[in-house]
Amino acid sequence: MDTLSxxxxxxxxxxxxxxxxxxxxxNEIVGRLCAKIAMVLRGKHKPxxxxxxxxxxxVVVINADKIRFTGNKRAKKEYVRHTGYPGGQRVTTAAQxxxxxxxxxxxxxxxxxxxxxxxxxxxxxxxxxxxxxxxPHDPQQPKAINLxxxx
Numbered sequence: 001m002d003t004l005s006x007x008x009x010x011x012x013x014x015x016x017x018x019x020x021x022x023x024x025x026x027n028e029i030v031g032r033l034c035a036k037i038a039m040v041l042r043g044k045h046k047p048x049x050x051x052x053x054x055x056x057x058x059v060v061v062i063n064a065d066k067i068r069f070t071g072n073k074r075a076k077k078e079y080v081r082h083t084g085y086p087g088g089q090r091v092t093t094a095a096q097x098x099x100x101x102x103x104x105x106x107x108x109x110x111x112x113x114x115x116x117x118x119x120x121x122x123x124x125x126x127x128x129x130x131x132x133x134x135x136p137h138d139p140q141q142p143k144a145i146n147l148x149x150x151x
Contacts, residue, residue: 020142038113065102
């Protein structure tokens with residue numbers, strides 16, 4: 001075979017085909033779901049994946065308030081934040097955060113699985129999380145995706 005007859009094709013912003021997908025988080029385990037969402041946001045499920053380009057899809061997550069933790073994580077897992085003032089470290093359990101702001105559990109988990117640079121920030125803007133089953137993205141016609149088929 002002539003090795004000069006084929007070339008490696010690298011995607012760029014003009015050639016990327018971005019789609020809108022919807023994911024139902026009801027009764028799904030947090031970490032497993034968020035790992036697959038991060039993979040779809042990154043575009044690793046596509047054959048045209050390029051590491052330095054935003055070639056992933058826009059992901060809409062619904063029913064984030066019905067997400068599930070395994071074991072005793074609902075009571076024991078802690079989310080730490082800092083106010084910026086001396087002695088301003090605040091700790092919240094997963095049960096408290098799920099009751100107060102359920103979308104942040106999915107957002108924090110997915111954000112931690114994305115690159116920590118400008119590309120990661122751009123990819124995170126493609127994630128839209130909603131606590132209930134209603135969302136304002138019907139005009140984009142998102143297609144339902146089964147994350148269990150993605151490895």
